[in-house]
Amino acid sequence: MSLEIMPVHGIGHVSEGDDLAAMIASAAPWLRDGDILVVTSKIVSKSEGRLVDVPADGPERLAARAEVLAAETARVVAARGATRIVQTHHGFVMAAAGIDASNVDKTRLVLLPVDPDASARALRAALRRRHGLDVAVIISDTMGRPWRNGLTDVALGVAGLNAVHDHRGEVDPYGNELELTQMAVVDELAAAGELVKGKCDQVPVAVVRGYPTTARADDGPGARALVRESSLDLFSLGTAEARAVGLADAAGLPDGTCPTPPDPAAIGRAIAAVRPA
Structure with a gap:
C-alpha cells in the first residue's frame, strides 16, 4: 500500500454561507473518485455560521466565553483551575467544548458544527451532485489525549467511509483470533491529513489518496460510532x-x-x- 497526502492550497477566507464544495473543487481540480477529503471543522463552522460575538479582551470576554462554554457543555468531566474538560452535546470529550479563538477575528469565537456527520454528508453530496466527484469526507478537529502530551487531529464527522475497521474474528499469523481490535481508521486519516495542513499555514483541507477501501455508496454510520457509551467508560470523570x-x-x-x-x-x-x- 502506498498513500499520498496532499494539501489543498488557495481556499482562502471562509465566511457564513460560502459554498465549501465549490471552493474545494476550484482549489483542487485534480481531485478524483476514491479520494478522501480531510476538512478542518473550523471552515465548516464558519460556512455554517457557528460563530459568536464576544468582547475582544478583559473580564467581559472571560465572562462571555464562560457563558458560551456552559451552553456547549452537556456535562463537566474534569476541572482544574480555569481549564474545563467537558462532554459536548455531540458526545465528544474535549477541552473547552472545542471552542476556538484561533484564526478568527478577536471579537468572535468559533463553535463546533452542530452535527459534523450531517456536515460531512452535505459536503459529499454537493461534490457528487455538482462536480461529479465520488469522494469520502472527514470533518476533523484537534484534541488532546488522556495520559499523553501533545495534540492530534481526530474525526468529528465522516461520510462515505466506515469510521472503524473491525478486526474481531480475524486470525493473526500466529493463529490467534482477534477479539478486541477495532481500529479507528478515520481518526488515523484525520491525523495524517493534519501533517500537511498545519496550524498556521491556512491550509484547511487535505486529500488522502490510495487508502485501500472502496467508498461506500451510502454515507455510513458516521463518526458518531466512535463515541463510547458512558456505561462502558471506565474513566468518565476526573x-x-x-x-x-x-x-x-x-x-x-x-x-x-x-x-x-x-x-x-x-x-x-x-x-x-x-x-x-
Missing part, C-alpha cells in the same frame, strides 16, 4: 469529580440505624462543603 459523585451517592444511602430518610438540604450542604476539594 478524580475530584468522581469523588464528589461518590460522596453524593453515599450521602443518599439509607442508614440502618436511622428510621428517617436523610435530609436533602443537609446533603446539599455537605456536597457544597467538599466540592472545592
